[in-house]
Amino acid sequence: MTYCKYCGENIPDHASVCPRCGNSVGSFSTRCDSQEVKKPSAHLALSILVTIFCCLPFGIVGIVYASKVDSNWMAGYYDLARQNSLKARNWSVAGIVIGAVLWVLYLILVYVIGLSMLSLSEWDSVYYSSLV
Numbered sequence: 001m002t003y004c005k006y007c008g009e010n011i012p013d014h015a016s017v018c019p020r021c022g023n024s025v026g027s028f029s030t031r032c033d034s035q036e037v038k039k040p041s042a043h044l045a046l047s048i049l050v051t052i053f054c055c056l057p058f059g060i061v062g063i064v065y066a067s068k069v070d071s072n073w074m075a076g077y078y079d080l081a082r083q084n085s086l087k088a089r090n091w092s093v094a095g096i097v098i099g100a101v102l103w104v105l106y107l108i109l110v111y112v113i114g115l116s117m118l119s120l121s122e123w124d125s126v127y128y129s130s131l132v
Contacts, residue, residue, distance in 0.1 A: 015076030025076075040085035042069040046092045054099025062091040 009020040017024055044066040051059025065088035072081035 012076065014078055017075060019075070039073050040069060040082050041089075042066040042085060043088040043092055047088055050092045050095040050099070055095035055102075058091050058095030058098065062088045062095065065091060 009018055011018055011025055015025060043062065047059055047062030047066045049059075050062060065084045068084040069081050069088065072078075072084060
């Protein structure tokens with residue numbers, strides 16, 4: 001841990017700015033344990049598409065987590081950025097699955113109601129023709 005030279009706050013490893021006062025800590029490094037650290041995908045487009053086409057509540061939660069990825073990454077909170085990226089992806093995938101299941105159930109329901117209406121109309125025609 002390092003300390004901010006302006007306010008004395010503990011600064012997490014790999015942070016580029018102080019979480020308390022916002023002053024720059026020094027040079028921004030994207031290396032961690034001699035491996036290149038890559039910024040995770042925010043999955044924002046996927047979350048927006050889920051919101052529009054599949055499942056509104058799950059898509060909105062995905063958008064909230066996706067919007068946190070870039071700000072956490074730029075602040076140097078790499079693990080938190082990765083966690084938010086995974087949460088955004090998971091909520092979006094869950095929205096796709098639930099939306100698909102609901103559409104399949106809707107189509108099955110429409111098909112069953114259509115068959116029952118057809119059979120009722122056939123039954124009515126047979127019943128009324130026997131009365132005459």
